[in-house]
Amino acid sequence: MFQQVAVEKPEFLTLSSEGESVPWFISTVLLTALGLYMWPHTFGSVFSAQNARIFRRNAIFMPLYQLIMLFAFFVGFAAILCVPGLQGKDADLSFLRVSLQQFDPWVVGLIRAAGLLTALVPGSMLLMVSATVLSKNVYKVFRPEASEERIGRLAKILVPAVALVTLIFTLYSTSTIVLLLLLGYALVTQLFPALLFSLMPNKFATAWGAGAGICAGVATVSYLTIADVKLRAVFPFLGSLGDTNIGVVALLLNVVVLVAVSFATSPATVAREQRA
Numbered sequence: 001m002f003q004q005v006a007v008e009k010p011e012f013l014t015l016s017s018e019g020e021s022v023p024w025f026i027s028t029v030l031l032t033a034l035g036l037y038m039w040p041h042t043f044g045s046v047f048s049a050q051n052a053r054i055f056r057r058n059a060i061f062m063p064l065y066q067l068i069m070l071f072a073f074f075v076g077f078a079a080i081l082c083v084p085g086l087q088g089k090d091a092d093l094s095f096l097r098v099s100l101q102q103f104d105p106w107v108v109g110l111i112r113a114a115g116l117l118t119a120l121v122p123g124s125m126l127l128m129v130s131a132t133v134l135s136k137n138v139y140k141v142f143r144p145e146a147s148e149e150r151i152g153r154l155a156k157i158l159v160p161a162v163a164l165v166t167l168i169f170t171l172y173s174t175s176t177i178v179l180l181l182l183l184g185y186a187l188v189t190q191l192f193p194a195l196l197f198s199l200m201p202n203k204f205a206t207a208w209g210a211g212a213g214i215c216a217g218v219a220t221v222s223y224l225t226i227a228d229v230k231l232r233a234v235f236p237f238l239g240s241l242g243d244t245n246i247g248v249v250a251l252l253l254n255v256v257v258l259v260a261v262s263f264a265t266s267p268a269t270v271a272r273e274q275r276a
Contacts, residue, residue, distance in 0.1 A: 186247025
Protein backbone atom coordinates (compact mmCIF):
# COMPACT_ATOMS: atom_id res chain seq x y z
CA MET A 1 0.00 0.00 0.00
CA PHE A 2 2.71 2.49 0.96
CA GLN A 3 4.71 1.64 -2.15
CA GLN A 4 1.70 2.38 -4.36
CA VAL A 5 0.94 5.62 -2.53
CA ALA A 6 4.59 6.67 -2.89
CA VAL A 7 4.36 6.11 -6.66
CA GLU A 8 0.91 7.57 -7.38
CA LYS A 9 0.48 10.19 -4.61
CA PRO A 10 3.95 10.93 -3.14
CA GLU A 11 2.77 14.23 -1.62
CA PHE A 12 0.73 12.29 0.97
CA LEU A 13 3.89 10.73 2.45
CA THR A 14 5.88 13.93 2.88
CA LEU A 15 5.50 17.03 5.02
CA SER A 16 5.06 20.25 3.09
CA SER A 17 7.75 22.92 3.03
CA GLU A 18 5.29 25.56 4.25
CA GLY A 19 2.26 25.33 6.54
CA GLU A 20 2.10 21.78 7.88
CA SER A 21 5.88 21.49 7.77
CA VAL A 22 8.41 19.74 10.03
CA PRO A 23 8.32 22.45 12.77
CA TRP A 24 4.52 22.33 12.71
CA PHE A 25 4.55 18.54 13.07
CA ILE A 26 7.07 18.50 15.94
CA SER A 27 5.31 21.29 17.85
CA THR A 28 1.92 19.61 17.33
CA VAL A 29 3.19 16.30 18.74
CA LEU A 30 4.63 18.18 21.74
CA LEU A 31 1.34 20.02 22.23
CA THR A 32 -0.76 16.84 22.22
CA ALA A 33 1.65 15.15 24.64
CA LEU A 34 1.42 18.03 27.13
CA GLY A 35 -2.34 18.34 26.73
CA LEU A 36 -3.31 14.67 26.97
CA TYR A 37 -4.28 14.86 30.65
CA MET A 38 -5.59 18.42 30.46
CA TRP A 39 -8.94 17.33 29.04
CA PRO A 40 -11.57 17.50 31.81
CA HIS A 41 -12.87 14.00 31.09
CA THR A 42 -9.30 12.64 31.27
CA PHE A 43 -7.96 14.22 34.44
CA GLY A 44 -11.22 13.30 36.15
CA SER A 45 -9.79 9.78 36.47
CA VAL A 46 -7.38 11.18 39.06
CA PHE A 47 -10.23 11.59 41.54
CA SER A 48 -11.39 7.99 41.18
CA ALA A 49 -7.97 6.38 41.71
CA GLN A 50 -7.62 4.40 44.94
CA ASN A 51 -4.09 5.61 45.54
CA ALA A 52 -1.14 7.32 43.82
CA ARG A 53 0.30 3.98 42.62
CA ILE A 54 -2.83 3.22 40.59
CA PHE A 55 -2.80 6.68 39.06
CA ARG A 56 0.85 6.30 38.06
CA ARG A 57 0.07 2.91 36.50
CA ASN A 58 -2.83 4.40 34.53
CA ALA A 59 -0.60 7.26 33.36
CA ILE A 60 1.80 4.66 31.95
CA PHE A 61 -0.73 2.39 30.23
CA MET A 62 -3.48 4.79 29.09
CA PRO A 63 -1.40 6.27 26.22
CA LEU A 64 -1.08 2.74 24.80
CA TYR A 65 -4.72 2.98 23.76
CA GLN A 66 -3.58 5.51 21.17
CA LEU A 67 -1.97 2.64 19.24
CA ILE A 68 -5.43 1.83 17.89
CA MET A 69 -5.07 5.01 15.83
CA LEU A 70 -2.60 3.15 13.62
CA PHE A 71 -5.51 1.27 12.05
CA ALA A 72 -7.27 4.54 11.29
CA PHE A 73 -4.08 5.74 9.58
CA PHE A 74 -3.96 2.56 7.47
CA VAL A 75 -7.57 3.06 6.36
CA GLY A 76 -6.83 6.68 5.48
CA PHE A 77 -3.82 5.73 3.33
CA ALA A 78 -5.86 3.00 1.64
CA ALA A 79 -8.58 5.56 0.84
CA ILE A 80 -6.00 7.68 -1.02
CA LEU A 81 -5.93 5.01 -3.74
CA CYS A 82 -9.40 3.45 -3.35
CA VAL A 83 -11.49 6.64 -3.11
CA PRO A 84 -10.08 9.38 -5.36
CA GLY A 85 -11.19 12.96 -4.96
CA LEU A 86 -11.46 13.14 -1.18
CA GLN A 87 -10.47 16.72 -0.45
CA GLY A 88 -10.93 18.98 2.59
CA LYS A 89 -13.77 17.92 4.90
CA ASP A 90 -14.61 14.99 2.58
CA ALA A 91 -11.46 13.31 3.90
CA ASP A 92 -13.42 12.67 7.12
CA LEU A 93 -15.61 10.28 5.08
CA SER A 94 -12.71 8.13 3.86
CA PHE A 95 -13.40 5.24 6.25
CA LEU A 96 -17.10 5.09 5.33
CA ARG A 97 -16.35 5.35 1.61
CA VAL A 98 -13.87 2.47 1.78
CA SER A 99 -16.38 0.44 3.80
CA LEU A 100 -19.11 1.01 1.21
CA GLN A 101 -16.78 -0.25 -1.50
CA GLN A 102 -15.51 -3.33 0.33
CA PHE A 103 -18.35 -4.65 2.53
CA ASP A 104 -21.98 -5.71 2.33
CA PRO A 105 -24.61 -3.19 3.48
CA TRP A 106 -25.24 -5.00 6.78
CA VAL A 107 -21.54 -4.78 7.67
CA VAL A 108 -21.54 -1.07 6.82
CA GLY A 109 -24.55 -0.69 9.14
CA LEU A 110 -22.60 -2.32 11.99
CA ILE A 111 -19.62 -0.04 11.31
CA ARG A 112 -21.79 3.08 11.41
CA ALA A 113 -23.54 1.92 14.59
CA ALA A 114 -20.15 1.29 16.24
CA GLY A 115 -18.96 4.73 15.12
CA LEU A 116 -22.03 6.37 16.61
CA LEU A 117 -21.54 4.52 19.91
CA THR A 118 -17.86 5.41 20.16
CA ALA A 119 -18.74 9.08 19.54
CA LEU A 120 -21.48 9.06 22.19
CA VAL A 121 -19.23 7.93 25.04
CA PRO A 122 -16.56 10.68 24.96
CA GLY A 123 -19.08 13.17 23.57
CA SER A 124 -21.44 12.70 26.50
CA MET A 125 -18.57 13.01 28.98
CA LEU A 126 -17.38 16.24 27.37
CA LEU A 127 -20.90 17.68 27.37
CA MET A 128 -21.48 16.85 31.04
CA VAL A 129 -18.09 18.20 32.12
CA SER A 130 -18.55 21.39 30.07
CA ALA A 131 -22.00 22.00 31.51
CA THR A 132 -20.77 21.34 35.06
CA VAL A 133 -17.78 23.67 34.66
CA LEU A 134 -19.99 26.47 33.29
CA SER A 135 -22.51 26.14 36.10
CA LYS A 136 -20.19 25.52 39.06
CA ASN A 137 -17.00 27.34 38.06
CA VAL A 138 -18.51 30.26 36.15
CA TYR A 139 -22.11 30.86 37.21
CA LYS A 140 -21.47 30.18 40.92
CA VAL A 141 -18.56 32.64 40.93
CA PHE A 142 -20.96 35.43 40.00
CA ARG A 143 -23.83 34.03 42.09
CA PRO A 144 -22.14 32.53 45.16
CA GLU A 145 -25.46 32.36 47.01
CA ALA A 146 -26.81 29.84 44.47
CA SER A 147 -27.63 26.49 46.07
CA GLU A 148 -26.16 23.18 44.92
CA GLU A 149 -29.61 22.11 43.76
CA ARG A 150 -29.85 25.16 41.52
CA ILE A 151 -26.35 24.58 40.18
CA GLY A 152 -27.31 20.98 39.37
CA ARG A 153 -30.46 22.05 37.51
CA LEU A 154 -28.49 24.63 35.53
CA ALA A 155 -25.92 21.99 34.55
CA LYS A 156 -28.70 19.76 33.20
CA ILE A 157 -30.12 22.64 31.16
CA LEU A 158 -26.70 23.53 29.78
CA VAL A 159 -26.04 20.02 28.43
CA PRO A 160 -28.40 20.33 25.41
CA ALA A 161 -27.47 24.01 25.05
CA VAL A 162 -23.76 23.22 24.74
CA ALA A 163 -24.58 20.33 22.40
CA LEU A 164 -26.56 22.67 20.13
CA VAL A 165 -23.75 25.24 20.03
CA THR A 166 -21.14 22.60 19.18
CA LEU A 167 -23.42 21.16 16.48
CA ILE A 168 -23.76 24.58 14.83
CA PHE A 169 -20.00 25.10 14.90
CA THR A 170 -19.46 21.61 13.47
CA LEU A 171 -21.91 22.06 10.60
CA TYR A 172 -20.55 25.45 9.58
CA SER A 173 -16.88 24.70 10.16
CA THR A 174 -14.61 24.27 7.16
CA SER A 175 -11.98 22.38 9.16
CA THR A 176 -11.52 18.63 9.22
CA ILE A 177 -12.11 16.59 12.37
CA VAL A 178 -8.36 16.32 12.99
CA LEU A 179 -7.82 20.10 12.76
CA LEU A 180 -10.76 20.68 15.13
CA LEU A 181 -9.21 18.22 17.58
CA LEU A 182 -5.84 19.97 17.36
CA LEU A 183 -7.57 23.29 17.99
CA GLY A 184 -9.10 21.73 21.11
CA TYR A 185 -5.64 20.63 22.23
CA ALA A 186 -4.30 24.16 21.63
CA LEU A 187 -6.96 25.46 24.02
CA VAL A 188 -6.94 22.86 26.82
CA THR A 189 -3.12 22.70 26.94
CA GLN A 190 -3.19 26.28 28.24
CA LEU A 191 -3.99 24.66 31.60
CA PHE A 192 -0.62 22.90 31.64
CA PRO A 193 1.62 25.77 32.93
CA ALA A 194 -0.70 26.42 35.88
CA LEU A 195 -0.69 22.70 36.74
CA LEU A 196 3.09 22.47 36.40
CA PHE A 197 3.77 25.49 38.61
CA SER A 198 1.26 24.26 41.20
CA LEU A 199 3.35 21.10 41.67
CA MET A 200 6.51 23.04 42.53
CA PRO A 201 7.48 23.08 46.21
CA ASN A 202 7.83 26.86 46.50
CA LYS A 203 4.29 27.51 45.13
CA PHE A 204 5.53 30.49 43.12
CA ALA A 205 2.44 30.78 40.93
CA THR A 206 -0.50 32.70 42.37
CA ALA A 207 -4.16 32.29 41.48
CA TRP A 208 -4.09 35.63 39.66
CA GLY A 209 -1.00 34.59 37.72
CA ALA A 210 -2.43 31.22 36.72
CA GLY A 211 -5.72 32.79 35.64
CA ALA A 212 -4.02 35.56 33.68
CA GLY A 213 -1.75 33.07 31.92
CA ILE A 214 -4.66 30.84 30.92
CA CYS A 215 -6.67 33.83 29.65
CA ALA A 216 -3.69 35.10 27.66
CA GLY A 217 -3.09 31.69 26.10
CA VAL A 218 -6.73 31.06 25.20
CA ALA A 219 -7.12 34.59 23.82
CA THR A 220 -4.01 34.14 21.66
CA VAL A 221 -5.24 30.83 20.22
CA SER A 222 -8.72 32.27 19.60
CA TYR A 223 -7.45 35.41 17.89
CA LEU A 224 -4.88 33.67 15.67
CA THR A 225 -7.48 31.08 14.66
CA ILE A 226 -10.42 33.42 14.02
CA ALA A 227 -8.30 36.05 12.24
CA ASP A 228 -6.43 33.28 10.37
CA VAL A 229 -3.09 34.89 11.23
CA LYS A 230 -0.02 33.00 10.02
CA LEU A 231 3.16 33.59 12.00
CA ARG A 232 5.27 32.96 8.91
CA ALA A 233 3.48 35.84 7.14
CA VAL A 234 3.79 38.19 10.14
CA PHE A 235 7.42 37.27 10.92
CA PRO A 236 8.94 36.09 7.63
CA PHE A 237 12.45 36.06 9.13
CA LEU A 238 11.44 33.02 11.21
CA GLY A 239 11.30 30.87 8.10
CA SER A 240 9.87 27.41 8.72
CA LEU A 241 9.74 28.13 12.47
CA GLY A 242 6.83 30.41 11.64
CA ASP A 243 4.80 27.23 11.07
CA THR A 244 5.00 26.32 14.77
CA ASN A 245 1.62 25.26 16.14
CA ILE A 246 -0.22 28.29 17.50
CA GLY A 247 -0.95 26.34 20.68
CA VAL A 248 2.76 26.21 21.50
CA VAL A 249 3.14 29.93 20.74
CA ALA A 250 0.22 30.68 23.06
CA LEU A 251 1.76 28.38 25.67
CA LEU A 252 4.98 30.43 25.71
CA LEU A 253 3.00 33.64 26.15
CA ASN A 254 0.97 31.89 28.85
CA VAL A 255 4.14 31.13 30.85
CA VAL A 256 5.47 34.69 30.50
CA VAL A 257 2.19 36.21 31.71
CA LEU A 258 1.88 33.66 34.51
CA VAL A 259 5.36 34.40 35.85
CA ALA A 260 4.98 38.19 35.53
CA VAL A 261 1.55 38.39 37.19
CA SER A 262 2.51 35.87 39.88
CA PHE A 263 5.57 37.94 40.75
CA ALA A 264 3.47 41.12 40.89
CA THR A 265 0.76 39.52 43.06
CA SER A 266 2.93 37.35 45.30
CA PRO A 267 2.49 37.97 49.05
CA ALA A 268 6.11 39.10 49.36
CA THR A 269 5.76 41.68 46.57
CA VAL A 270 2.46 42.95 47.93
CA ALA A 271 3.95 43.26 51.41
CA ARG A 272 6.94 45.24 50.10
CA GLU A 273 4.62 47.61 48.23
CA GLN A 274 2.50 48.12 51.36
CA ARG A 275 5.57 48.91 53.46
CA ALA A 276 6.79 51.37 50.84
